Amino acid sequence: MAEPIRVVVTGAAGQIAYSLIYMLSRGEVFGYDQPIILHLLDIPPMMGVLEGVVMEITDCALPLVVGVVPTADLSVAFKDVQAAFMVGSMPRKQGMERKDLLSANVKIFKAQGEALDKYARKDVKVMVVGNPANTNALMCSKYAPSIPKENFSAMTRLDQNRAQAAVANRLGVRINQVKNVIIWGNHSSTQFPDALNATVEVGGASKSVPQALNNDPWLKEEFVTTVQNRGAAVIAARKMSSAMSAAKAAADHMKDIWNGTAPGTYTSMAVLSDGSYGVPADLMFSFPVTIANREWKIVQGLPIDDFSRAKLDITAKELLEEKEDAVALCQD
Template structure:
């Protein structure tokens, strides 16, 4: 069996991490033969909750999980890690101006970037999940100058997964038969899900999505708006933000980055 891979997850006591941790620890991300040592980072106030999460990981009795290090110290969290899921970020609260949100996140991702620069492996792959993900990834990379810029990515995979699912439902095929949907822009209501170059596999043939859907008006309006506003729709229905689907998207993103995409699929990231 391979040497254990050290993986850090920030915001580890939060909603997204609660789903993500299990996926990572049981082999969904780095493969069924890759042992994992999890480094779990959260703020001091959340250490009690994180203790409960660590208990649950132990109770799962996962063969690939060779260790768990819960901490509120970034220097400990990023020590020798090969992969980083930066989930924790300051959420935008009611009455908060965008500049206030950016100011709070600069502090968080400056500290984490400096810790990555000093303690992580130089080929570490960093996935920023916490929004605004593109801005946070830029800040983090700025403070980790010894790590290649291409090793910092911002997650748009949730929007890609949402778009694939909408097309699959419309055409009436399993979601894995839809490939190469592109999301332009940030993870926000201003993004543009683009199916122009996507394909659907039907009866063993690869068919362009516009040809398979046979409804350009739907692709240019309902499809785009549904993907753009899906997060808000989930909150309206669930009274909480997307967590399970965000964790799955983070898992998909890192898996494809580490292990490669399926034949015929391509991975685009920022």
């Protein structure tokens, strides 16, 4: 078998991690012949719960798991890790504003960025799930200066999965018949779910989603607002944030980083803006990307009409404001 890789999951006693750890341990992300050593980080009051999680990992008898390291110590959690799932954060609760989340979480990600910088491998791939994910990822990268900025990303794959499912359901096709739905911008209610460049396979032939739907009002109104507000809808129904679907999306995100995207297919993730599509540089902004050799590239040249331009500007403005607030909070 291959040499084991070290994978850290933060917030490891929480709801998302509970589903994610099983997916990782089965080989669904790094490969069915790739052994892993799990580093499981949580806060000291959660160590009892985490002990129970470790018991369950043991009882699953998963052959790829060759070690488990439960800890509340950042130096232990991030030591020599090659992949980091930054799940742990104060969860969003019903009625909570994003600025409340930012205030609670930005200092957590500053400390974890410093620990990554000091203890992790320099080729570590870091994905942030904990909200506000885009800005948390930006701050985490800023406090890990020895790790390439391109190694940090934030998850908008949950939004992409939601959007892809919504289009497939509307068209009455299977999920895998729809591809290249895009999430632009922030993982928030300002995000722009975009199916204007997406395609669907119908009767063995590929056609554009707008052509197949023949319903621009739905695509530009109900579809957009439904995906934008899906997280809040789950909280209203479940009384907790998305967990199973968030874990699946985190696995999808890292699997694409590790193994690459299929030819002709792109995925959405928040990466450091280089100014593409008129987005201000140095924001962690969700773009369509392709991935090969564990390196992403922003898909270029997609048409952006006036409707889309306005949506991109709104979500970029929110991210600029979040960045300013986060920088100020870190200087307090």
